[in-house]
Amino acid sequence: MKESESLIQSLKTDDSSADTKIIHKYNSRLFTYFRSRIKGVDNYDDLVQEVFVSFFTAVKKDKISGDEFIAPFIFGIARNVVYNYFYKKKKAENIAKKAENEHNPFINFSGEDNLQNDRMILLINKYIEKLKDVDRTILKEFYIRENTLSEISVLLKRTKHYVSVRKERALKKIKSEILRSEDIFK
Numbered sequence: 721m722k723e724s725e726s727l728i729q730s731l732k733t734d735d736s737s738a739d740t741k742i743i744h745k746y747n748s749r750l751f752t753y754f755r756s757r758i759k760g761v762d763n764y765d766d767l768v769q770e771v772f773v774s775f776f777t778a779v780k781k782d783k784i785s786g787d788e789f790i791a792p793f794i795f796g797i798a799r800n801v802v803y804n805y806f807y808k809k810k811k812a813e814n815i816a817k818k819a820e821n822e823h824n825p826f827i828n829f830s831g832e833d834n835l836q837n838d839r840m841i842l843l844i845n846k847y848i849e850k851l852k853d854v855d856r857t858i859l860k861e862f863y864i865r866e867n868t869l870s871e872i873s874v875l876l877k878r879t880k881h882y883v884s885v886r887k888e889r890a891l892k893k894i895k896s897e898i899l900r901s902e903d904i905f906k
Contacts, residue, residue: 731776732779742790743772746794750771750794753795753798758802771794843901844894844898847897851890851893855893
């Protein structure tokens with residue numbers, strides 16, 4: 721039996737020396753990987769730890785076998801950790817930006833602008849209510865609750881492509897109705 725196979729087998733049987741070997745072998749490489757992709761983070765320990773926890777969990781679930789797959793598997797997890805880091809960061813920034821805009825006293829529309837905006841919102845809502853239930857649900861989930869197309873597809877038990885197509889068609893329908901309407905120009 722090769723050493724790599726025995727290392728994987730040892731990991732599956734909770735051998736702490738095998739855990740230590742993996743950690744020592746990949747710890748510094750993961751730190752370097754994260755430092756090269758994520759700038760300005762004070763502590764990379766949490767990211768590295770997240771990779772190792774995911775890796776050891778995957779080994780226990782028999783999702784990996786053999787040393788030739790260890791490095792690609794670990795760095796695949798690391799890549800996903802980087803994606804999740806930036807996704808969460810972007811989502812947090814969007815929430816902060818929305819909160820800032822809602823409470824920013826310097827955003828001051830004139831009375832005429834507010835009236836025009838209110839008229840536009842009422843008009844858009846009128847056309848949204850004319851949509852089919854599934855289209856209304858998709859638009860509300862996407863724009864109000866800020867769910868991704870994947871999350872909406874799970875919610876509706878449909879494919880992501882279906883949700884995307886329905887969303888785009890609903891937006892086109894609303895746009896064409898607004899452009900045909902003379903209400904907006906009054």
